[in-house]
Every structure is written in structure tokens, then in C-alpha cells.
Amino acid sequence: MDFSFNKEESMFRKMAAEFFKKECPPSFVSEMLEDEKGYSPAMWRKMAELGFTGLIFDEKYGGLEGTFLELSIIMEEMGRALLPAPFFSTVILSGLILQDFAKDSLKDKYLSPLAFGEAISTLALTGAAGFYSTEESGLLAEKKGDGYEISGSALFVPYAHVSDIMLCNTSVMDSGVDQGETLFVLDIKTAEAQIIPMNSISGDRLCEVVIKGCEVSPDNIIGGIGQGGVYIERVWPKIVTAKCIEMVGAIQQVLDMTVSYVNDRRQFGKPLAAFQAIQHLCADMAIQLETSKVIAYQAAWMINEGLPGQKEAAMAKAWCSQAFKDVVKMAHQAQGAIGFTEEHDLHLFTKRAKAWELTFGDIDYHRETVATCMQL
């Protein structure tokens, strides 16, 4: 058992923390809410230069062959800063899938640009029903000659409006026969897609992507026909765990903000921190942080070791989703009316806590995964 980080990992953390402190203060996060793109291309280039975008990928495709733990550390710092950027959608939702399941020619064409920070990508996973199930992606691919024609509506697609490519899990029909869920890479800029922003609290720039008869080559199929569900299931623990790690960073920041506030704010002749009710509130927040840390990093470590980590990822998401909500709730209580304003930063975290609870499976969804893994 070892709960520490090694030299490289600590170095990554320091570098990432310093970068985001400088480049991504809370004012920037608020600014990006109104920004058309929702991220800074200049910052994205800097992140590419620092090796963040290519960290986890093979050298062959422009990556640095870093570990999942190293990536986790950077993502924790991203979570702390609430980085508004298509990093999750590009690296986690798209890059990992291409890396693990696409053939070399597809990786050459699509993964390299992602690794080099030259292209943005995202993943279409849910349809109008709005829940995660491999049968509900919202997109249909009809076989037409050698290729396919994709139509339909995908919802909750992060940063689709700035993406160059979009991975999509589509139902494939061939002459009226269902071929199963299949993952395609779509060049979204030429797909004549209608991209409608879904105004949400998350800050993740979710979009509805409406496609009407976009032709796709069979070369753009990731892996095999009908295997889409299998691939999503296999990459799911990585997606889920990465989200939990982001949450850990955010929870840490909320605790730090609260401690700072209660130390400074004075009422009745003393700092708020002098009152036991506040001390215990902060202690409860510390417990939520420490528990989230161990359970999230357990999952990250499993994945780092090449283990499936299905149960560990589910445990982490079920726990962290509640913990993040609890922490922001307590932070609001400690920070009073000022914490309830838009000019104050706390709301940025509160909104993410609710949005991320719902994203990639909520508490009940993941508890059911745990129950299944336990073979009850």
C-alpha cells in the first residue's frame, strides 16, 4: 500500500497547478461562460505544448506515453481550476477510444491531430431519452452502397460546436437488418450538422447535434460493426474515473475557499472559524474530500495497472457524485449570502457538482453497477 505520488507525478502536479493558477483563474471560468467558443484556443495550444493533450497516447501518434495516473493528476488540477476546455471530450471521450479500438490508419488520421492539440473532438452518446444505454444513442446509420448514411439527433454532446471530429455510437441498419451499435468517426465540420447549444448549468457547452443524411466511409468505423457497445463498456471505467478525479480537484478547491473564508470573515467579534458549528462543518467537508480522494485514486490506480476497474470506477462515481454535492452545500452554508451571488466563485462549483452528478451515470446507476459486480 502506498498513498503517495512519485517524483514524476509530483512534478506534473506542480506544473499543472501553476499553469492553471496563472491561465485559468475563476474570472476566466466566468468569462468563458459568455464566450462563443467556451475555451481559449491560445491556452489550448499552450496545453498541447506542455504535452497535456498528447500525454496518454502512443508516441507513434504524437503522444508522450504517459500513465493514466499522470493524466489523473493533471485532470485533478483541471478540476480544481474548473478548466473550461474541450479536454475531457477530446482526450478522454475521443482519444482513449481511438487509441484502444481504432485501426492504425484511423489513428494516423484522427488521433495524431488530437495528440498534437491540432484538432478538437467529442463523443455522441445519448439521444433524446437522455440516459446512458447502448441502445439509445439517437443516431442511425443506414448502409448505402459501400458506405453509410448517418442521421438523427444526439444530445448532451460536449463542445460539438468547436469540434473537428465527433465519435458517434450509432445504430447500424443494413437492408432493414439491425447490425448493432457501431462507433464511427465523423468529420463534423463537413457533416452539415445542425449544432444547437443546450443551455445548461454545467459549463461543459453541451450541444444537440442534428445530422441529416451525412455520408460516411466504412473506413471510418472504429473496430468492428456492432461492437460499439462493447467498446463503450470497456472504456467506461476510464471515463467515469477521470470525471471522479476532476471532482476531487474541485472538492479540494471548495474546501480551501471555505477555510479561507471562515478564517477571514468575522462576526460577533471573532472569525467564523472560532465557532464549533463552523469547525464541524469544515471537518465534514474534509471527510468528504479525503474519502473521495482514496476511492477515486483507487480506481485510477486500477486503470493505471491495466485492470478493468469496473467496480472501482462505479464505487468512485457513486461516492464522489454525492460528496461533491454535499461539499458545495456545506460551503454555501459557511459562506452565507455572498456565496450565493454570481460575482462570487462558489456557484461555478455548485453548478458543476449537480451537472457532474448526472454525467456518465448518476449515483443509483453506479450503485447498480456495484451490486452487479458483487454478484448479489
Add this chain to the structure above:
Amino acid sequence: MNFSFTLQQEHFRAEIRNFLKKELDQGSFTTGLNSFVEAYSQEFSQKMGAKGWIGITWPKAYGGQARSYVDRTILMEELLRVQAPIAHHFFGDRQVGPALIHFGSEKQKRTFLPKIIKAEVAFCLCLSEPDAGSDLAAVSTAAVDKGDYYLVNGQKVWTSGAHMAQYGWVLARTHQDPAVPRHKALSEFILDMKSPGVTIRPIINMAGVHSFNEIFLDNVRIPKENLVGQINNGFYQIMAQVDYERAGIERLMQNYPVYEYILKYIKTAKRAQKCIMSQDPLVRNKIAEIAIEFNIGRLLCYKVAWCLEQGKIPNYEAAICKTFCTQFEQKLSDVATTLLGLAGQLRSTCDRAPFDGLACESYLWSPSFTIQGGSTEILKNIIALRGLKLKTK
């Protein structure tokens, strides 16, 4: 970062499990609850001592194995999984031994450490008093210097296992001047429980069990050589010991068998005559909730052990760990008794009580979990003031 155990540690765990399985098969004990305070078996403790499993982290010079705190946690986890009868040597192993190693005289170490390891003597902890619980510095049992002995008068309470122990670990006031700050006026002693003037009276707890006691000390003579460490340094010495009391996996697993029982129970029991309980989404959700919390608690316990191994003093980590784990223990007993339905209220004396009424008994013990060994309120103070360093002025 590593969330796995070494091959050596896995072998150690397997070795312990095999030993315990044999002992269970032979009938040398049965799986109950609260075994580390309730189940006394000098014979079993002696077997453990012979295997080097008492004082496992102590230096070899004192008969220990100089093994890691993580190894000790593995040992404790396995013992508590089946609730092995470890009460006889438990306090000696967990804190009396370590306290003697840190603060004891050579004579005390040579006298008592081997006796603890060989399970020749059991210790009880005589700390709390009617007016001194969380406020330990308020102890008023007085130890007055009479030349070649201390004359001790006072009263102790909540002393677990006093009726089973040969020796007591006593915190008493040795500086009588009220002008001296309380925490600079206390000392630690080893008390022979057979000394004249010692009266032990049982207190029956809410579960109907005689576990803890009152102790009346009436002109009791404690030899000078039984003062542990420095005179008037007792408070600081004991503050080091409380971390051991807080840090262990026994704070997570006092009622562990209830968890394993309920996992089995739901696989055949039916709820409202519809589906098997384990297929009921509500039950699955609840069990997963418990499983996740147990998993987290376990990680926190190993993290504290790892901190100790790094030479860190884990006030913050231990406080978080115990707060979280004892809360889990309470939730477990509540969830289990609820899942058992009406039968969840049946006591062990009722033939129809599932699991010999143990889930119900654990529920009756549960209010104590968040109080004993450092109440949750005190622990949260520590987290806030020592961990987060909140400003009070």
C-alpha cells in the same frame, strides 16, 4: 501510488486465514461481535503470542517482530473478519506495549512486554472518570507521593474488561497545586488490580452486557517503580497513545459479521413475497451503498497504517478515519436490522432471531461506536483545528 499488497503480505493474510479457519473448525471459538473487547481467551491469545502475532510492530529487542503497521492492519482485519477472541491481549498489544516502549523504564519493559506477548497478563485502561470523559485532563484521581509508593484515591469509569484484567493502566493527578495547568499535573501508572483498596463494580450496557466497569480506588498503594515515564508528563504521553486507539481497523469491523450475514441473507429472503431481496433494486442500492462505504473505510484504515509507517503522526487522518468508520458501523447495524424486517428486533434469547440475534445486538451496541475511544465531536474538533488549522481568534 499502490492500492495492492505485496506478495509477502498476501501470503501473510492467507496464513492468518488458514490458522483461523482451523481454529474455527476445531471449535476453539465461534464468530460473534465486539470480540476485541468481549471475547477473552487466554489460550487463544497464547497461540497468537507463540506465532509472533502479539507485538508484531514492536522492536525485536522487546520480543516484537519489527513488522509494519500495514502488516498489523492485515492481521487485525483477518482476526476481526471472524471475530477471533483477542480481548485478553488487545489493550496490551494496541497501546500499553507501545506506550512502555516509548516511555517505560527498562525494568518495566523487561517485566511487562514479554508478559503481554506471552499473553500472561491482560490490561485494562483506567482513564475516564465520572467527571472526566472527553475532557481527560479533568481527571481527579489523586496519586500522592508517600516516599516509596504513591497513595491513590479516586474513581474510574467505563473501564472495559477491568473484571478480566490483572493490570490497569491508570491516569492520575500527581501535582495537587490547582495553580498548575491540569495537563501538566498528570502521570501514568501501572496498577496491580489485586491491590488492596481496588473495588470493581460492573456497569451493564444498553445491550445487556457486562463489558465496562466502575473502579473505586481507596487508599491504593502503587509502588514507585510503577510510574510510567516522567512524573507530571502523563497527559502528553497519553496523547501519543490515543492515536493508536483511534487509528485501528477495529473501528471499522466491530460488527463486520453482520455485513457478511446480510449479504447471504438477501440471496434467499423474499420481500413482501415478491422477488428475492437481492433482486430488489432498493435492496441492491442499499447494499451497494454499504459496500462502497466499507471499501472507503478500509482504504482509510490502511492509509493511517501507511502514515504511521512513514513516521508521520496521523492526528488528522486518524480522526477522519475513525469518524467515518464508526459512522459506517452504525449504518451497517441499522441497515441490517431493517432488512431483516420484523425479525430485526429479536434478541439472541429468542429462537426465531436470525443470525442468533447478532444484527439486533450490534444495533444495541451501536450508539457507543461514535463515542468510545474519542467521540466524533472531539475528532471533528481535531480535524478542524489541527488538520485544517482553522483560526479561533
